[in-house]
Amino acid sequence: MSSERELRPVVWVEIGKPIDFARQTFAVAEADVRKLIHDPVELFTRMVQPILWLLIFGEVFSRVRAIPTGELRYLDFMTPGILAQSVLFGSIFYGISLIWERDLGIVNKFLVSPAPRLALVLGRGLSSTVRSLCQMVLVFVLAGLLGVRLRLAIGPLAGVIAAVMLGSAIFATFSLIAACIVKSRERFMGIGQVLTMPLFFASNAIYPLSLMPRWLRGVSAANPLSYQVDALRGLMVVGGKSTFGIGVDFAAMFFVLALLLAVATKLYPRIVQ
Amino acid sequence: MDRHTEKAAPQSEHTESAATAPQAVQAFGLTRRFGQLTAVDHVSFAVARGSIFGLLGPNGAGKSTLIKMLTTLLPPSEGTAVVGGFDIAREPESVRRVIGYVSQMLSADGELTGYENLLVSAKLYGIPRAERRRRIARALEFMELQDVASRLVSHYSGGMIRRLEIAQSMLHRPSVLFLDEPTVGLDPAAKHAVWKRIQDLREQLQTTIFMTTHDMEEADRLCDRVAFLHRGSLVLEGVPRDLKAGLGPQASLDDVFLHSTGASIAEEGALRDVIRTRITTRRVG
Ligand SMILES: Nc1ncnc2c1ncn2[C@@H]1O[C@H](COP(=O)(O)OP(=O)(O)OP(=O)(O)O)[C@@H](O)[C@H]1O
Ligand SMILES: [Mg+2]
Numbered sequence: 351m352s353s354e355r356e357l358r359p360v361v362w363v364e365i366g367k368p369i370d371f372a373r374q375t376f377a378v379a380e381a382d383v384r385k386l387i388h389d390p391v392e393l394f395t396r397m398v399q400p401i402l403w404l405l406i407f408g409e410v411f412s413r414v415r416a417i418p419t420g421e422l423r424y425l426d427f428m429t430p431g432i433l434a435q436s437v438l439f440g441s442i443f444y445g446i447s448l449i450w451e452r453d454l455g456i457v458n459k460f461l462v463s464p465a466p467r468l469a470l471v472l473g474r475g476l477s478s479t480v481r482s483l484c485q486m487v488l489v490f491v492l493a494g495l496l497g498v499r500l501r502l503a504i505g506p507l508a509g510v511i512a513a514v515m516l517g518s519a520i521f522a523t524f525s526l527i528a529a530c531i532v533k534s535r536e537r538f539m540g541i542g543q544v545l546t547m548p549l550f551f552a553s554n555a556i557y558p559l560s561l562m563p564r565w566l567r568g569v570s571a572a573n574p575l576s577y578q579v580d581a582l583r584g585l586m587v588v589g590g591k592s593t594f595g596i597g598v599d600f601a602a603m604f605f606v607l608a609l610l611l612a613v614a615t616k617l618y619p620r621i622v623q
Numbered sequence: 624m625d626r627h628t629e630k631a632a633p634q635s636e637h638t639e640s641a642a643t644a645p646q647a648v649q650a651f652g653l654t655r656r657f658g659q660l661t662a663v664d665h666v667s668f669a670v671a672r673g674s675i676f677g678l679l680g681p682n683g684a685g686k687s688t689l690i691k692m693l694t695t696l697l698p699p700s701e702g703t704a705v706v707g708g709f710d711i712a713r714e715p716e717s718v719r720r721v722i723g724y725v726s727q728m729l730s731a732d733g734e735l736t737g738y739e740n741l742l743v744s745a746k747l748y749g750i751p752r753a754e755r756r757r758r759i760a761r762a763l764e765f766m767e768l769q770d771v772a773s774r775l776v777s778h779y780s781g782g783m784i785r786r787l788e789i790a791q792s793m794l795h796r797p798s799v800l801f802l803d804e805p806t807v808g809l810d811p812a813a814k815h816a817v818w819k820r821i822q823d824l825r826e827q828l829q830t831t832i833f834m835t836t837h838d839m840e841e842a843d844r845l846c847d848r849v850a851f852l853h854r855g856s857l858v859l860e861g862v863p864r865d866l867k868a869g870l871g872p873q874a875s876l877d878d879v880f881l882h883s884t885g886a887s888i889a890e891e892g893a894l895r896d897v898i899r900t901r902i903t904t905r906r907v908g
Pocket of ligand 1: 662682
């Protein structure tokens with residue numbers, strides 16, 4: 351046996367693996383993005399909710415000044431919350447596509463491939479972030495038109511993109527886990543509906559933590575959405591302040607995402623069993 | 624021989640044993656239970672390299688469950704199998720590298736084009752960019768799908784989808800290909816086209832093919848060996864010609880099944896399973 355042959359596997363393991371992993375992750379996301387390009391209707395229907403919230407709820411509550419938000423105008427205060435909310439509502443039902451594709455036999459094809467399960471899960475999370483970034487563009491345009499003072503420098507903008515992507519991946523992965531557990535479309539829809547509203551209202555999306563009763567503040571601190579909103583509030587609008595600190599927000603989001611990815615990777619093969 | 628030479632290198636011992644082993648698939652007491660139901664019950668058999676092996680049985684016999692265990696989609700409740708030289712329970716990643724699988728359902732993605740379906744598969748199997756283009760072009764040509772490659776698969780006919788799926792499952796040149804009812808719901812012309820591709824694959828690439836079917840004519844024409852599964856158990860196995868000859872000059876494979884189980888393949892099967900097959904068939908049609 352030549353020494354060359356003995357060396358090659360080592361090189362392959364060290365360099366080939368991460369490249370393959372990235373390629374497989376992107377392949378999963380690419381499949382989904384290509385579908386979106388063939389049929390972008392979904393992107394438009396997703397625009398309705400943030401428009402309603404900003405245009406109606408935001409405008410009205412800015413006028414009545416019912417919610418104390420310091421020097422910040424209420425509309426400026428809630429814009430990051432509405433961005434986070436549209437990311438949440440857009441990603442939390444993502445798992446239904448997994449059930450749908452399972453019923454069609456498409457998931458089998460991914461699972462018999464040598465792609466690591468983590469790549470399959472991460473790829474789906476990644477494709478969800480693509481959709482959420484489209485919504486982010488819409489919210490920025492809309493908020494700009496409504497006179498919200500947005501921070502458009504590269505640094506804060508990069509931070510906003512990162513927070514949107516993390517939040518999207520978190521809720522999409524959470525949704526995949528739910529899909530792998532309940533396995534049927536009907537039960538999944540039930541769970542999705544039961545969860546979204548509490549996640550939204552038990553967060554700082556449309557009112558500050560200081561306004562909440564003590565118990566709700568506790569619940570809110572355990573809600574990943576709060577950290578996403580908090581980061582966005584500190585990064586997105588002029589005069590906006592983060593309560594927990596941007597570093598804490600991102601650390602919390604990374605931690606939750608890592609945890610969810612680990613669970614989803616374990617459960618993913620069960621969707622076809 | 625471009626069959627993943629670098630990839631196989633880390634497990635060179637296994638690859639060597641796989642290359643010399645005469646068996647592509649060996650099952651040892653494979654069993655799968657779903658609650659009270661034993662869908663596959665202590666099944667053991669071997670499939671020779673380069674052969675076409677047919678698994679026959681009525682609806683609900685356990686054919687798909689058996690194939691899902693062999694392709695690592697479903698963990699066995701008991702027993703194990705060696706596929707392409709690797710143990711399905713201990714080395715599932717290695718098994719996945721050397722197998723291809725086309726499920727009973729139509730698994731090509733209808734919302735993507737034929738080309739995109741192949742592209743995604745090629746990337747999942749880590750086929751390098753330069754090689755990818757060449758293999759996809761060849762696969763499309765082999766399956767006679769070049770003209771429709773850029774059309775959405777939802778506009779394909781059932782036969783075209785099946786050919787696309789087989790092309791997808793062959794891009795990485797697997798040594799064992801699992802086909803779960805490859806011709807269910809296809810019209811005679813489409814069926815013959817799929818049969819021809821299956822035979823070509825075996826002849827040109829020496830692929831071992833493990834397929835399931837209810838179709839006795841299909842089994843008779845394609846398979847070197849067949850095995851009958853009845854309520855989860857393997858009741859009979861052999862060369863189709865010998866099995867029929869054992870019964871008499873006019874005997875068909877269905878007669879053989881009837882003789883060994885007291886039931887006809889066409890008549891067995893719970894209502895639920897028949898409905899399931901009909902649904903699949905409708906989707907194919
Ligand atoms: N995930 C599951 N959970 C519970 N029961 C299952 C599951 N999958 C299969 N079964 C049951 O196991 C038995 C064998 O099913 P299987 O799909 O393997 O049969 P089959 O031989 O492929 O039938 P067909 O010809 O209809 O495809 C059936 O009774 C089926 O209802
Ligand atoms: Mg079946």
